[in-house]
Amino acid sequence: MQDNGAVTADDVANAAGVSRWTVARAFKKDASISRKSREKVLAAAEALGYAPDLLASSLASDRSNLVAIINNDFSNPHKLVVLERLTRILWTRGWGTLLVHMSDSEDASAALLAASQRRVDAAVVIGTRFDDRILGTALGARRVKKLVIFARYSQNPDTLTIACDDVIAMREIADHLLSRGYQHPVYLAGPDTQSAKLHRKTTFTEYWQARTGFSVRSIHADAYDFGAAIDRVTALFAEGGPRPDVLVCENDIIAIGAMDALRYRLGLRVPQDVAVTGFDDIPLAGSPAYGLTTYRQPITAMTERLLDVLEGRLSSDVHLPGLFVARSTT
Amino acid sequence: MQDNGAVTADDVANAAGVSRWTVARAFKKDASISRKSREKVLAAAEALGYAPDLLASSLASDRSNLVAIINNDFSNPHKLVVLERLTRILWTRGWGTLLVHMSDSEDASAALLAASQRRVDAAVVIGTRFDDRILGTALGARRVKKLVIFARYSQNPDTLTIACDDVIAMREIADHLLSRGYQHPVYLAGPDTQSAKLHRKTTFTEYWQARTGFSVRSIHADAYDFGAAIDRVTALFAEGGPRPDVLVCENDIIAIGAMDALRYRLGLRVPQDVAVTGFDDIPLAGSPAYGLTTYRQPITAMTERLLDVLEGRLSSDVHLPGLFVARSTT
DNA sequence: CCGCCGCTTGCACGCGCGTGCAAGAAAAAT
DNA sequence: ATTTTTCTTGCACGCGCGTGCAAGCGGCGG
Secondary structure, three states: OOOOOOOOHHHHHHHHOOOHHHHHHHOOOOOOOOHHHHHHHHHHHHHHOOOOOHHHHHHHHOOOOEEEEEEOOOOOOHHHHHHHHHHHHHHHOOOEEEEEEOOOOOOOHHHHHHHHHOOOOEEEEOOOOOOHHHHHHHHHHOOOOOEEEEOOOOOOOOOEEEEEOHHHHHHHHHHHHHHOOOOOEEEEEOOOOOOOOOOHHHHHHHHHHHHHOOOOEEEEOOOOOHHHHHHHHHHHHHOOOOOOOEEEEOOHHHHHHHHHHHHHHOOOOOOOOOEEEOOEOOHHHHOOOOOOEEEEOOHHHHHHHHHHHHOOOOOOOEEEOOEEEOOOOO | OOOOOOOOHHHHHHHHOOOHHHHHHHOOOOOOOOHHHHHHHHHHHHHHOOOOOHHHHHHHHOOOOEEEEEEOOOOOOHHHHHHHHHHHHHHHOOOEEEEEEOOOOOOOHHHHHHHHHOOOOEEEEOOOOOOHHHHHHHHHHOOOOOEEEEOOOOOOOOOEEEEEOHHHHHHHHHHHHHHOOOOOEEEEEOOOOOOOOOOHHHHHHHHHHHHHOOOOEEEEOOOOOHHHHHHHHHHHHHOOOOOOOEEEEOOHHHHHHHHHHHHHHOOOOOOOOOEEEOOEOOHHHHOOOOOOEEEEOOHHHHHHHHHHHHOOOOOOOEEEOOEEEOOOOO
16 A cells, blocks of 8 residues: 555555466456455455556556547537447446547647547547548547547548438438428538538438439538527528428537527428428427427447447448437428 | 557657657756757657657656546536536646546446546546535545536535535526516426535525515426426426416526426416526527526636646635526516 | 856656466366 | 376566656856
8 A cells, every 4th residue: 555545456466465467367357367366356455445557557558448539519419418328338348538629720630639648549539520631640640549430421541430321311301301291491501511521411402302303402500509500590581582391400409590590580480381300319309399300310329339349349330220200390 | 669650758869869858858848958959859759740648647747637527417508518618628738538427326436436547636526416425435435636526516525616606696696586576486406415416596595585585485306407397397387376476497407498398388478477597508598499597607717716726726615606697588 | 277056968766557478286187 | 196288376577757866067256
């Protein structure tokens, strides 16, 4: 027992009458150690309040069991759902999570550098706006071993994508709208970034065109928050052209902004005057105020696949189907 | 340069023609080193792509520059605001953030243990429900050096509280309501936990009693989310007793649930039939759908004080005033 | 030109644990 | 009982860097 209060493996070894290495083995799942001495060690450890020092362990083994979660979008409540799943599920499997804030202003390499300095075994990007190429070069220069793009698509070959299958999802939404007789959708997307887009917009517009022969207009909000969506939708209707009968939104938070604009800026009813669909199924989407028709991303399943990647069982892109949720806005 | 691609201080030392320790000094702010050799080292480091290994550094110096953020409430969007501030501001000062999920079912010591095994310099609890005493004993047994309760109150002597000043806040809300002529408030709180409460309820009820002579009824939702608030408010009005003219809610997410219940379950208007106040000023509170009168916690200032604690300039509880925000629900 | 002082640099040692090997102990086979 | 095999344990070395001290270097006044 050191003076600073930390108990080391040596202390446990002394107490249990074995060597330090036997102590280490007792804490390792598949180590070659007799049941008797493992029990002896664990009892001594328990008595002394010993727990292995993961920092020293990481340094020695070159495996930190740490993953960096890199995010630059803290305005969408859905990120909270993602964080909850990631931290909880990864933790049950022994993985720690380092939350790294990626400012939009700087490039992603600072975030990646911060992660690599802590020797994370992988970095998971859950942010919404980032430059795909910069991420790639930053990855090349640093020693982040794995880079996973979560709930987002990446074209970068050094990167692994784990995402909801946008194609299946948007077709299901389009089929639903067609079956309800909607004819004039407008697609409301987030900011028109250069890379790491979703496939939702193109899937929807192309599929709609294929099924009806009519093309779909799409517009972009300035940011991924409901304020920007309110402004964009208000502006859309101020143009005075033919009125859409449904707004297909890239995610729920934008859809909620769209609904607020329709109801409180434009005095229109949802869905009687204009219908709305979202994406993500955030908690608020199920509230009586919104009752948003949306599509739930399979975050839990996606996190399981992330574990597969972390633990070396998977090394290719994954696109998983989610769940269409029909409520009262269509 | 190692074969695994990592550049160490030794590599930089060779390239710059100095010793490894001079390299370390070049990266340390107030180290005794000549300007010439610092520039030489930094140039070599830049050329090689060297960045100090924080893991090894932590092990050697017994300072990790890591803080654990312990949370068990992922249903309140305000947590996203808190996480954004904490990660961004702490990062600018060289602190990394480990996000730890604290399940409600188990006690807090597992979370604290996880943090201590990574040698965090401090743990910051931002969760809403936790047992104050267990936290204390867990702290005693582990080597987490500092335990900070953030945006919450703790009675535990081993713990530091950094929070919004509930007393000032609730008096301001009460004064506002009194000036608007409200007479029959009901206080709507979250779950009635045994410890680590906020002071909002007692402050409000006592202050209201002192100013009007009338006592305030208070009720509790089963959870800190809007669904539970909807149920509780619906049940309250189903009782059929005298109707309150304002619902004073412990936070915004509960206030939003209350508003949804009033509007969509009970057919009442806000604020004409019943007024509502919240707490936190989450983004949604400013939306046209809610326009919630609320009180903004000074998260940025609180984070600055947290830095003071982390860097040893402060070691006592802090209660900071926030900002009352009057909107259209009162 | 000498000696003292202040600035700069090098270095031994340690942080706590993992890896891979080899020796020792126990069990199995002969 | 002896040899062989299997299991279990101990250990040297290293992971990359920080701390504290001592040696080296230059400059100044006398």
